[in-house]
Amino acid sequence: MFPNNRPPFRRLPKIRENVNEAIRVKEVRAVFPDGQVEVMATPAAIRRAQELGLDLILVSPTAEPPVAKAMDYGQWQYEQKKKTHDAKKKQHVIQVKEVKFRPNTDDHDYDFKKNHALRFLKEGNRVKAVVQFRGREIAHVDLGKKLLLRFAEDLKDVGTVEGQPKLEGRNAHIIMSPIKVQAPPAKAKEKPAGAPSPKLDA
Template sequence: MVLDVNFADKHQAEAHCLVLFVSPAAPAKTLDFEPSFLLLLFCLIFKTETDIAIIRVRVNEKIKAPQVRVIDEGGKMLGVMSSDEALAMAREKGLDLIEVSPKANPPVVKVLSYDKYRYHLEKTLRQQKKNQKRVEVKGIRLSVRIGVHDLEFKAKQAEKFLADGNKAKIDLILRGRERANISYAFEVLKKFLEAIKFPHVTEQIPKRMGNVISAIIGPKVQQPT
């Protein structure tokens, strides 16, 4: 979903502000709120959404550069012309003039329907969201008295987490008199980590917190050859 925000604050009026987030619910809307209030409103209504992008876009008369490099609606480069000339051409076609590369010299603009531009932004965001892999931290619990079979089984479990691109947090729980032999507990955890054959890196070295010794490992990034 793309919300086109026209700020009430006149100092913000030099550009549209597009607030993008993925929602299957509604089409694009135009709202007129202060930015801080608007983002707070989004967070309250869409509590499960965390991916929000804010894009400032200059459109039509809000493009202040005296000259621009123009791309037409078919993607053809038309060259450099004055902003007034480019805007007149866009108006003649019933389209808008959108600044797509403001840092270029001169800025690059495209003749396009603004509604179509918002639609493509939303489509791009959805695709990025779909392709994005969220890294999770998976938990594995061990005991000092873990047997060989269970140790191998849980090592395989850790390898699966790593192969899926996730991290693994290993917690070795100390009970009763086991707390008196901490060095042995660290040896058990070390043995477990050595049993994990999938390439990995240690993100948190084994350390004790109360009755738990913990370590965190993550998949090792393979360097291209």
């Protein structure tokens, strides 16, 4: 066996970007906890933050000059993670929900699945309605097309059809997208009682 002369592996400390000495710009608009804002040389801003027991963190690197804030680095990390978490919660991922029919689907089963599709569209998701043909049912494609057109008509208030019904193999389908609800127009401010009416120019 050959001796292993390699030095032991050392894990390098993780460099905190845009914090204290890692800030590379010459001067910053420094913001301190007492509300004071001052454009000053970066080293001086770092020293002042450290005198307060805080870190200097570059919060707006693209500003002119860049904005740095004196605060606790751990607190700043917590706030950033919370912002990211809240943004993910608000973000809605549009999914394609599928509902399946047969060309001879009875009214009860049809209404049950239509109500599912109604809920999917109201939640902001797209819906793929599929009619499956088995065996000799493929000879009655027209029944499947009528069912899909009926489905689209019943949900026209909440969804729009993307194209015409399509036949792929032994399945026919349509895809519906939710209708975007527009915000109601802002109401005009009511004129207080007794306020003088505006005069018209002669």
